[in-house]
Structures are given as structure tokens and as C-alpha cells.
Amino acid sequence: MSDHEREEFLRVARRAREAAAGLAPLPRSVKDAALHAVADALVASAAEIVKANASDVARARDNGTSEYMIDRLSLSPERIEAIAAAVRQVAALPDPVGETVRGNVLPNGLELRQVRVPLGVVGIIYEGRPNVTVDAAALCLKSGNVAMLRGSSSAFDSNTALVGVMQAALEGTGVPSDAVQLVPGTSRESVKHLMRARGLVDVLIPRGGASLINSVVEESTVPVIETGVGNCSVYVDAAADVDMAVDILVNAKTQRPSVCNAAETFLVHADIADAFLPAALAALKAKGVTVHGDERVRAHSPDVVEATEDDWYAEYLSLDIAARVVDTLDEAVAHIRRYGSGHTEAIVTTSQPAAKRFVALVDSAAVMVNASTRFTDGEEFGFGAEIGISTQKLHARGPMGLPELTSTKYVVTGEGHLKGETPPAPGIGCSNA
Known part of the structure; x- marks a missing residue:
């Protein structure tokens, strides 16, 4: 990737980072309205999306791609209707952001709550299924996260059209239009920049075959949630x-x-x-x-x-x-x-x-x-849509629904409480002093 292309990636990533700060505190009503606007826009723009998809399909056929893979790549007005329906289903799901995971009043009177918060900027690397572009964006938006999307080069025209429609639909909804971003470029270098954007991207989720997942896990400096391979x-x-x-x-x-x-x-x-x-x-x-x-x-x-x-x-x-x-x-x-x-x-x-x-x-x-x-599936488990199935043990394991796209923070409320001198408690934590 040239210096110009690298700068373009960094520009997009910085806009995503800024959008994450504006998206995180938004209430459910604003996010749900935005998701419905996205669904409506997808249906209204079906002809434009299908035209872009036709370019990808034609290129895939010229490259000798199997009909099975072409079927996964192909979009039609009916499939776009189904994708839009899935977005509306995400809007209907409970919002995990702000949920209290646990809480109590400490003996000293401090009120302690652990609450769910968005992860921030979520990078998603996936193969030639353009429906994932919309599914991932909708799940990220509902959970208060910005989606940095890097689909395969085989679906680049389709993904460009889909992201363009979604960004336009977000204008005026209260949700930043930069909350959905497509990683610029189609080269492997563009993937590497996403995998090494530590400080701009909070977590990566690869969706695809073993070679894709292994490459992301082994080469990323951004934390990775490993998904998908199923023996x-x-x-x-x-x-x-x-x-x-x-x-x-x-x-x-x-x-x-x-x-x-x-x-x-x-x-x-x-x-x-x-x-x-x-x-x-x-x-x-x-x-x-x-x-x-x-x-x-x-x-x-x-x-x-x-x-x-x-x-x-x-x-x-x-x-x-x-x-x-x-x-x-x-x-x-x-x-x-x-x-x-x-x-x-x-x-x-x-x-x-x-x-x-x-x-x-x-x-x-x-x-x-x-x-x-x-x-083993998010919908079958009653979670609604899923971003993938995690096979690792840290952060999330199994079907990843909306709660798994959040982290937590502690909110401590006092009434002028001051820390006094007390004997250190046994343990190895940094606060034992």
C-alpha cells in the first residue's frame, strides 16, 4: 500500500474513532430509529445495490469462481429485502448498553455498579458475503460500536454500495454517519493496516475460513476475538x-x-x-x-x-x-x-x-x-442475531450476540467519601497500598 493509501486508511480510522465517542452515549430510541432508516434505505436502493453486485458477480465468473461461491456473493431485490428485515430484527432486540451486570452497596456506603459499555471501534474482516456487511454494521450500531468493515475484494463493489447507502441513511438520525466505515483498498496491505491499528481499533473479529482466522490471530496487534472454525x-x-x-x-x-x-x-x-x-x-x-x-x-x-x-x-x-x-x-x-x-x-x-x-x-x-x-447459533439460542461464534475463552465464548459486543466499566457513587489509611489487604492487585 502506498503512503497515500496508508494515509487514507488512517483518515478513515480516525473518523471512526471520533464517531465512537458520539455513538456510545446515544439512547436506544435513537439507535433503533437509525436502524429502521438503514433498513428502509436498503430496500429503496435495491436497484443501485444489485447493479454494483452484478459487477462483482461478473468478475467472479471471469475468474472461474465456483457457482456455490457465486451464490454466496450474489444479491437480488429479494435478498436485500431479507437483509433489511434482519436489520429491523436487530432494532427490536434489547439494548445491552447501560445494563447493570452486578451491583451492591459496600460496607463504607459507596454504591458500586458494573455496567455494560460499547467496545468502541470494532474491526470485522470477512470473506465474500456482502450480507455480512449489513449484519455486522447493524449489530455494532445497536451495541453502540463503530464498525470498520473489511470484506473480501471479490465483493468490493457490493460492499461500497451497501456502506454508502447505510452512511447516507444515518444522516440526520442522530447517529454519526461515520459509525459505519469501509476499510479503503482491496490489497492485502489494507488488511494489515487494520490488523495493526492498535489505538484506533479496539478489537478485531475475523469471520471466515481457518486460513483467514489464523492470519488475523497471528499477525494482529489489535486484540482479536477468534471465531468460526468448526471441527x-x-x-x-x-x-x-x-x-x-x-x-x-x-x-x-x-x-x-x-x-x-x-x-x-x-x-x-x-x-x-x-x-x-x-x-x-x-x-x-x-x-x-x-x-x-x-x-x-x-x-x-x-x-x-x-x-x-x-x-x-x-x-x-x-x-x-x-x-x-x-x-x-x-x-x-x-x-x-x-x-x-x-x-x-x-x-x-x-x-x-x-x-x-x-x-x-x-x-x-x-x-x-x-x-x-x-x-449452536445465536438465533437458535434465543439471542437474536450474532456477529459470529467465538471458540476462544477470553471475553466471549460461543454465539456472540449484542451483550458480547460490549465490555463493562465500574461506576462508583459516593457522598464525599475519602480514602483513609488502612492496613493493606492481602493480594497482588495494584491498589493494595
């Missing part, structure tokens, strides 16, 4: 109901195989393998699934291909699944801990002790008991 497993316990287990496995793998909460591995206890595997393999074959299995799984069907070490780590996002027979529940947990991504795991069992042990031992963002992995 999810279904464990069929010795005490499972076979019919239930087959139904859950098929749903988890095939209901929508290209998403992060689809199952990519199934593990079956040796004691139930002879009853479960013939039915499961037949059901998966009927759905067009290729099973990559260990020796004991392959013994049940010639259609099963040999699993390699890479298969246990794989996030296929396709009609493929890895399969293994294990001798104990603890062996299943050990497999998940070694190869899993910490997203979602499921156990199918009629045994309460087995379910409790699995839940206690599995270290993932979500654990399902007798339910499909496909339920």
Missing part, C-alpha cells in the same frame, strides 16, 4: 438410542454441510458399533456423504474410505465426515481434545452419568446432549 464431533455412547443417534448424526452433517456448526467427525463406542454403524453408514450414503473411517469403521462397509491423520483435523464444509470406533467415553473425549477446534460437540446417550461426564470433560464452546450440533 465438530458427534459421540455415540454405548447407551445411545440407535435411531435417535442416526437421526442426530445425519442432521448434524447434512442439514447444511457448509457451515461451522456442521458435524465433521463422529465417534462411536465399540459396544454399540455393530448395531449403529450399518444403519448410520446407510443413512449417510443415502445423503451422498463420503465417510473417512478407521479400520473398525471400514469393516462395516466397502464404501468407507481410509481416514488419514489429516481427516481427524478436517473442517470439510462438504458432504464428507471422519469416523472412528472408540473403546470408552474417555477415549472419545481424548480424541476431541486432540483434534477438535473447541466449537461444538454432541453426545447421544440414555445414560445420565455418561452425559454428565462428557459435559464435564469436553472443553468446547458448546456441548449438546441428545441434540444436533447445528443448534
